[in-house]
């Protein structure tokens with residue numbers, strides 16, 4: 001299914017500003033962490049970041065693995081390893097995951113400090129910034145690292161704009177993330193981004209989104225629909241929606257079936273992982 005309207009007209013207008021902000025912040029740090037969503041790793045990766053980062057150290061943090069298809073997550077892990085892209089896969093609501101990231105950042109801090117010592121410099125704290133497109137978990141990430149350290153938040157003098165830093169024993173973290181725009185170059189990127197909540201779903205008609213989702217589930221995860229709704233999908237979205245609306249008692253003014261409400265419900269169930277673990281993109285298929 002193809003949609004004619006560009007669903008993310010929001011982004012181009014803000015791209016220049018976001019780019020400027022990121023470029024300014026990048027100068028302040030040693031390590032750039034890009035958060036992406038495990039359910040759509042291609043679409044949630046920024047297309048330009050690699051070029052902006054240049055020779056700085058970078059780490060990909062793949063969030064929300066608790067909502068993603070485990071098999072596809074494994075494929076991505078293999079892919080990153082083979083391509084020497086440093087990545088950690090996490091559920092940011094899980095303490096163990098946060099520890100994993102923390103240890104990873106400490107490895108980078110150690111590397112930097114060893115370099116400093118080699119050059120005869122006094123070793124200093126690694127400086128880290130977090131980037132990512134909307135809703136990938138940037139704030140959750142920063143808060144969990146900050147809470148763990150119960151670090152004070154304070155101004156670091158000497159920059160034109162006072163930046164807030166979170167200090168830990170091994171590294172300093174910029175407390176405001178850089179917001180990036182998504183990768184729209186692959187097939188149906190806008191739809192997938194709406195389905196995982198990275199762009200406002202109002203941008204696309206809910207009916208279209210739900211149709212895409214149901215057809216995708218039927219093709220890729222045939223059991224999930226029946227398991228959740230106890231309804232068979234007979235290759236006909238309208239028919240499925242009708243059966244669903246009747247079953248759920250979604251009525252408009254107590255008479256007509258309220259399909260909008262039904263679509264909303266299905267989309268929310270999906271976004272919250274209530275149908276099961278679903279990934280919308282595999283490695284190498286956009």
Ligand SMILES: Nc1nc2c(ncn2[C@@H]2O[C@H](COP(=O)(O)OP(=O)(O)OP(=O)(O)O)[C@@H](O)[C@H]2O)c(=O)[nH]1
Nearest residue numbers: 063064065090091092093134135136137138139140
């Ligand atoms: N299940 C699950 N939910 C997560 C995870 N990480 C973040 N979330 C949820 O995702 C939503 C968005 O997280 P935020 O931390 O606000 O994301 P953000 O990138 O700061 O979003 P913006 O500020 O809008 O750009 C919240 O409801 C989080 O609880 C994760 O690993 N697993």
Ligand SMILES: [Mg+2]
Nearest residue numbers: 137138139140
């Ligand atoms: Mg945030």
